[in-house]
Structure formats: C-alpha cells, structure tokens
Amino acid sequence: MSPSEHAIVFDIQRACIHDGPGLRTVVFFKGCALDCQWCQNPEGRRSTPELAYYEERCLPGCTACLSSCPHDALRDRIAGRVDWAACVHCGQCVEACPTTALVQVGRAWTADQLLAEVLADRSFFAATGGGLTLSGGEPALHSEFLRRFLPAAKQAGIDVAIETAGNLPWSQLAAILPWIDRVLYDVKVGGNARHLALVGHDNLRILANLRQLVELREAGASFTVEVRMPVVPGLNTEAAALVELAASLRELGISTLTLLPYNHLWEAKLPRLAGDRPALGIRPHDREYYDQVIARLASEGITARMA
C-alpha cells in the first residue's frame, strides 16, 4: 500500500477537551521522529502496527491464543505470555484472544474511512468551536497521506489542529500547512546538548521549523501557532534548561509558552509493549512546583501558563 493512501492510526478519541478549543476528535498517528525518555504514547513510536499485551485482561485458564502464533512467541502463562524477542507483530493471535488482552496497536485507515470517523462529531464541532486534532506519534510524518485527507476535511468545514514536535524536513510540514488552522508546537527541552541527550535528536531543525512557522504567521498565514512544553519534573526544568529555552524562544520573537502538566500514567503502558524502555518513576507534582517553573520563565521574559 502506498503511504498516501493509508495511514497507520493507533487511536481515535472523541470529545477531547485538552487538544485545542471546543470538543475535538483526536487522531493518533503511528510513528515518531523523536525518542523522548518520557514518551507519553510509547505505542505511537514505532511506525508499523504492533502487538500489545495486557496481562490483567488475560483470562485465567484460557489458552486460545497459543496455537494461533506461527512464530511460537506465546507461552502458556499469564505473566510474560509474549516472548517479545520472537514476536514479529503479525497480529494473528489477536483474533484468537477472547478478551482484549492481546491487541494490535494501529491499523491502516484510508482517507475516506478517517474522514467518516472525524465527520461523525461535526455537529459538536460546530456547536462548541471544536474540530479535528492530528496527534501521534508525529502526525506530520504522514504528510503525504494528510495532503490527500485534509482537503476533504477542510471542505467539510472542519477546524484542523496539529500537535507536532517539528523534527522533520520543513517541506513535509509546509506541504500540509494550507489545511491547518492551529499548530500546537511542542518544544521538549532548552539547550541543544540536553535535547540530544533526553530526546535522542538535536533541536536545530525543530527551532528552524518553528522560525519558518513564525515567519509565515507574521506574513499573514491564517494558522495560529501555540508553543507548548511538556513539563517533566527533574528532566527539563532545571534552571539552565529553562534559561536556554527562553533564549531560543525570545530569539524567535515568541513570548508565550503553554506548559503541559506531567502525567505519569504512560509508565503503565511499558510492560504491555515490546522493548525495554525504563520507567522514570516521576510522580505528579503539585501546583506550587509548576508555579516555580512559570516564575522562572517569567524572569526570562516568557509568559507561561498551564494548559
């Protein structure tokens, strides 16, 4: 299948209230261009469909999946049923499983299918000023598909927001901008070396793309740009990181920043997925902590607010 005809989507959530104004349908595209240690959606990183195993949903005594695996990757026990080393993520066990203990994360959607799903809530978009939010993973990686899908969505009058971290060639981002109403642009951490260490990539291209967006916006482009930073206590909030981030933003003429509060629930996903990413063990922080981050940024000339 050609990438323009299909996209791998791993979740579609309706009636979301934190991903842009109004009630929104959020489409989570699979595949990412960064490798954040705190990745909230680790199931969105890999670009292809993958198996996930929910131990707590496995039915004691049930062995329905065992014979379905052509690669001998399933064991007759509940804890650690999937031998991730042997699993090739073919998904053949998923149908055999009577529960949702074994699920295939991500499947291919055509533009038409996705459009129908998104249009379902259009009357609520109209009533609340909501719309569609492209998320992921990195949705902009699917720009070829989006160039096919978005014109139809726009034609239907849908407000389109994109949540991107911007680590991809400008051309890919630029290709979909004509159909985007709001760019929710994530910056992960200030300072290039720190960025490389925590996220696996430097931030040069991310900042360059942000500059392009800001310039287009200043030139009268119709989309809005909101810069956001996920707060990961202890990792991207040290004073130097905030100072360097503020400097980068100021240099781009950006003076506001939305802070996304840390949510540790992603760690529950780790044992369900292939791979051995470590949990970070960061617990939720109180409002006071965020106020300190906000104050620090303020002293650097950036007006930050909580999402």
Place this chain on the structure above:
Amino acid sequence: MATTAFVLERDGEIGELPRLARLREGLLDASYGLCTQKAELLTEAMRELAPPSPTTRRLAPIHFGMLERSLARNLASGEPVNHWALLGNRELQRMWLALEDHQHAEPAVLLFARGVAHVLEHMHLHVYDHELLMGNPTRHRIGAALHPDYGGMLMLPELDALRSRPVNPLAITDEQIATLRERVFPYWFTRSIMSRTSLLSDDVELQNQLTAGKRFVLTQFAGISHVTPDFPRVLERGFLGVLDDVRLARRQASTPEQTAFLQAAEISARAVLRLAERMSQRCRDQAEHALDPARAAELRELAAILEHVPAHPARTLHEALQALLVTWVAIQQESFQHGVSLGRVDQYLWPYYQRDLAEGRLGPNPRGRAVELLGCLLGKAAEQLPLFNSMATDFFSGLSSASGLTIGGVDEQGRDASNELTELVLHAYSRMRLRQPNLHLRLHGASPAWLRELAGEVIVEGGGMPALFNDATVIPALVEFGVPESIARDYAIVGCVEWGVPYRSFPAAGAGFVSLAALLDEVIHAPELLAADVDMDMDTIWQRFRAGLAERINEAVRGNEAIEQAHARWRPTPLLSLCVRGCIEAARDVTAGGAEYDSTGLQGVGLADVADSLTAIEQLVFEDRRVTLAQLVSACDDDFAGLAGEALHRRLLDKLPKYGQDRGRPEWWAARVVQAFCELVAGHSNSRGGRYAPGLWSMTTHVGFGARLGALPSGRKAKRPLANGASPSNGSDARGPTASLLAASRVANKRIANGLALNETLDREFLRQAGPGLIDGLTRGYFDAGGMQVQYNVFDVEELMDAKRHPDRHRGLVVRISGYSAYFNDLTEAMKDELIARSLHGRPACQVVEAVDRDAGHLHAVEPEAKAQ
C-alpha cells in the same frame, strides 16, 4: 455547589429568599406516610350511594377471604395464580356485577362525581409554615394516597409490612390497616378497576401476565392520569365560568348519557368551589392562631385569594398559582396521582406576572417575590408520592409522581416563546432542588443564549433537571401523529418525557411497557432455530423478532383495552373531564373519548440490549461463524459459566461494538427495532377513538424486566438491569458523550409520538475541566444531529457510593433515574447500584476492537478519571 457568574449575578437581584430554604428543609425532613383519607371517604360515600345488595353483603366476604389468601400466596411465591382459580374469580365477579348493577339508580359517572365531592368536602386541609400557596394532595406533609377504586387492593398483602419494608417505608397505623381490611377493600374488591378488568378481557391469564412482569407491564389498572389539565381555562374563566360552559352544553345535550355526564361535571365543579371555600376558611382559622402577625397577614391574604379563585378568573400571579394548585389537588383526589402535569407554566402565567409588574404588585423585589411563589408551587409537587407494592417498586423505583412542568420552546407561530418567567422557574427550581416536579425545558434553534447558559448551570448543579427537548424534532413527530402544526408547537411534557398536546388531550401516556429484550430472548430460544442443521440467516432471526413483536404488541394492546374500557364503563373521571378541553363540548367523559385529542402510550424497553444482541448474533454466528446460535443461546442459559462461557462472555463484552459507541452496526439495528416498534404500535387504535403512541422510555421497568430475564447475547448477565430508555447499556458508552448522544440521534424517528429518554451521565470533574458551555455545546450538537431529548445526570461516583453507605448524610441528593428525578435515598438497592455502575469508569465493556489504551490516555488528553464517560 459553586455556581458561576451568570446565576450569581441574577441571584443578586433575586436575593436570599430564606422562605424557600426553610420550605425545602421542611420537605426534606418530612417522613412519608400512607394516606387512606380518600380511600375511607370515598368508601363511606359509595357505601351510601351504591350499597352492596343483601346477597353480596352475605356472600362476598367468603370470596374476599379467598382472594386475600390467593393474593398473598401469589405475591409471596411469585407463582402464577391457578387458571381455574382465575376463571372462578371471574365468574364470581360477573355475578357480583349482575347483583349490583340494577341496584344503582344512577350511572357510574354521577355516582363517582358525588363520591369524589364527598372526599373534597371532608379532606384534611392545612397550610404549612412558610407556604404562600395552599393545597394538600394527602393528609400527610408527604404522602402516598391509596386508591381502592383502582388498584389499591394490590397493597392488601403488604399492609403490615409497609412500615418496615426496606425500600420506601410508609407510616401507617393499625387503625388504618383495620379500616382498609374491614371496610374499604371488602367494598371495592368487587368494584375496582383491577377486579373488573378481568370481565372485559378474553385472556383470563392477563392478571398472571401482569404480575409475572416478564414480557410486558400494564399500569392503568392503577388509574390513567398522565394528562395536562386545562389550567389556562381555569385561570381565565374560573370554575364559575366553566360551570356556565357546562350549563350551556347541558341545554344542547341530546342523550341521557350526555345529560348524566354534564350533571356529574356540574357536581364536580361545585365540589371544587366548595373545596376552595373550605380552604379559605382554614386559612382564616390558622391566621387566628398564628403567633406572628406577619404570618397571620399572609394567611389572611391567602384566605382572600381563595375567596376569589378558582371560582373567578385569576387577576394576579399569586391568584393564578393558587387557582392552579386547587385544581391540581382536587384532580389528585379523583384518580391515581401519576403524571398529572402542569403544562407550559411560563406561557400561561406570563400575563399575570406582566400585569403584576405593571401594577407594582410584587413589592420591592418583584423577581424575588415571583421566585418565591413559584418555589412554593414546586414544593407542593414534591408532597405526593405514588403508592406502589413491592413488585411495582421494582418497575417504578424512585417514587416519581411524574408531574411534568414545561418551560421554553416556541409559540404557535414558531417564534421563541421564552420570557422572564422561564428564567424565574429555573431559579425557583435551583433553590428548591426537590425530586418533583419534573422540570422540562424546550429548546430550539433560536432559544436565547442566556437561557441555554442558565439551563447549563442548573444542570451542572446536579439532579438531572431540567431535561431538554428539541422542538425541531419533537414538533414534527407530533405532526406526523396527526396534530396540526400550530397545536403541536404548543406541546408540553406529560410526566417524564412524553411529549403531547396539553390542556386538550387525554394521552394515557404511561399505559404500558413492553420488554423488547424478553421478546428477543424468546425468539432465539425457538427450538426450530436451535436444531443442528437449521438453514437460516440473520434475516430469519429479524423476521421472527418482528413477527413476535407484532404479536406481543397485540397482546399488550388487548390487555390494555380491557383496562381502558373498564375505566370508561365503571370508573369515569368527571372532575378531570371538566378540566380537559373537548369533554364539556362533547358532553363526554375523558375515559370515554371526550378529549379533543386522544391516544394511549406504549413503551419499548431494552432497546440497547436488543441492538447489541442482534449485532453479536450477526457477527459471531453468521459472519465470523465462531459459534452456532445454539451454542450462544446455551452459553446464555448457563449465564456464561465455565471457562468457555467466560471466554465468550468477555468476547461479547470487550470485542463487539455496542449501541452508544457510534460504531454503526448496533445503532443500525437499534434504529430498525425502533422503526418496527413504532410502526406496529401506531397501527393500533384505542377504544376512545385515539391511536397508540410509541415511546422509548422505561421509568425503572428496565430493572424489573431485567431481574426476570436470563443472560443475553449482548453479554448482559442474567437478572441484570436492561438499558434504560434509549440509553446505552451501562458501561457501553465508553467513547465519550458525543458518541452516545449520536447513537440516540440515530434512533430518533418522527414516529416516536410518546417520548424518548436519553440519560447522559457526565462526571462533574470533566465538566469542570471543560468549562461552562459544554452542556450547551453537547446539547446543540446532539439536537443539530436530529436528537429529540436528553437529560444529564451530573455527579461524582464517590458521592453516590458515600450516599449508599451513609444515606442520612445525603438527604437532598437528587439523581436522574429514567425520565424523572428522585432522591437517591428513595431508590431500591438495585437502582443505587445501577446508578453507581452508570457513573463508574474503566468499565468492563469499555474496550473496543481497534482502540488501544483508554485507561492510560496520553499527555494532552484529560485524565481518564474525568474522561471515560
């Protein structure tokens, strides 16, 4: 509960109103009592007016003893009454009737007019502290009246336990019990609607059918009620004016029946006038004893008001409300107090409020005074309870007397009709926040923003009110049912959700409930379908379901017709008829078809269960061929026991789409079921010349039906509640509020003439995070998509769980049940659990095939605790 800026701003103008706070406290403090006043007074009168014959007096006690024992046995065991016993009973009833009929010089309509007049003449009257309006539905502050002339006999085996029954105990004295046993029931057991219905039914087993509560329930042996009386006429003309109308009609009456009816109507009208005189006198008496001179003045003012209304046309808002209340209370004495609704109060009270404003009659704070008066009216609606026996409590939990009050909407020309009173009624409700009346708000495309905003704020405070109705879809449904558009635009809600023509119709809206789920269960148990080599497809099942549905509806209609004919023949309601437009003009009782518009409502229950079950059968049996129908049915019969059963159960719950997730197939089946149900129901006519009107709401019959039904292919386990109204099954609405609202919009159908209830549970935290306006946004999106009705139940699950453990800490916690609200504390344990289940997150059926991880959410999504609605 914090209120937002808008309410605060407006409240600032209205002020404190401690009177309403005290009234509310008084009502929350009052215990519930069984009221036998009507039963005793009516019996006293009827024993004089229609005395039993000497033979009846001698022999009937033997029959009564037999019947009492059989009722007790039947109730204790749940076993059907023996066929021969039923036949014998019917023959005896026939004999009593033959012995009695010729005895009475007067037709039933006159006898009962006199009998009810006797009740009104002697009923207990009292003005409670802080009240600005007077009216006593029963002799208790909050009471349930027993109506022996209808179905009151059903209470006979439970009288002794009434004080101590676990759900809805009622105070009753030993003297009351003795009077009922010795004087009241022995007279009525040969004359009540319940006993005489069997004479008109060709199915002697009807009684068993009803007490089994498995396939359908019919309610009207307890009384028809469910009507919005013509309050505007009473306000505009006064009962003296109405009497003039009766006299005029009497000159034109051409048959003895017409003359008798009009004579009865006149007796009834005079009885209401006499009641008002007594009420006025009572006010004066209380004024004399009042210690506080200000209170004495209030009582004297009320006495003066009652001297003027309802005899004469009302001149002020206070008079209008008092005239309305006298009429409403009088009507409650005649028949079962269920669904006697108030209509569009903001419309017909508007001229009085405007005049008061113009004449400066409402004092320095006119808005506050109006809210106070309206609050007093709302409090009155919460003073009465319906009386149910233990079985009926399963089906109608929550003690709703279902008095509907409608505001907002369009006028006859289709223009927005909301006004300042619309707003003040919402404020009055917000202050009182009692389980009754049912507050209904009509919305349309041009409803003003302030109204939508204010309604949203009142809803967020909890309690499930106001329920919201969409003029854009409801009016066309009434037009489709044969109501002219200008009249359809004036629709009001009767009872819970039943949209209908107010003031001039007799909609009998709560007549019956058919379990769609029990029918499907029977269909898939047909031996021909379970044989090993049967050749069938999904259409075979559908056709059988449809044919079964036609038959089931026929059966329910036949049974209901027997009841309705019994009403027309033996228990006319001339007082109510006086207050329903058309009856005086036609010189005919409402029970005989006197109203301008007439219909009977029949509801389908378990829609989501059937849609989910059909979807499961279609996919697992015919598409995937994973199981045979016989295997599926056998797993249901075993309630999914054993590993294989459990695996199948999990597959049904977790991996198949469910109605309410807006995934297509279940909604398609649901729409198909609704269409078939509506077509089949609307094809029937009632004996009054009206049509049957299909509805999709359930009171709590979904719990009662569910308790009597085995497991279903939807994955619902045996005895669990069915889904309520047009709502998804508990736990199936896991794709958020927009998906469940859209699901309900897909079953909306202009043939739904008798209302639809969608319960949308919203977590208060989700609403807090989403900010103000979300309720309005959801409603507008739903209505724009074609939705008809929705009521939002806003609460925290912790609050409910705490209320279950510590009832006394949550006295005033009002929750939405089905089409009505109730105090959480008044619910059966099963209903409490259901409400908690409705609001619990991370529910078993939340997971759907392609979706991955709804538990964990992602960084930017709202936390699942707030999200998983």
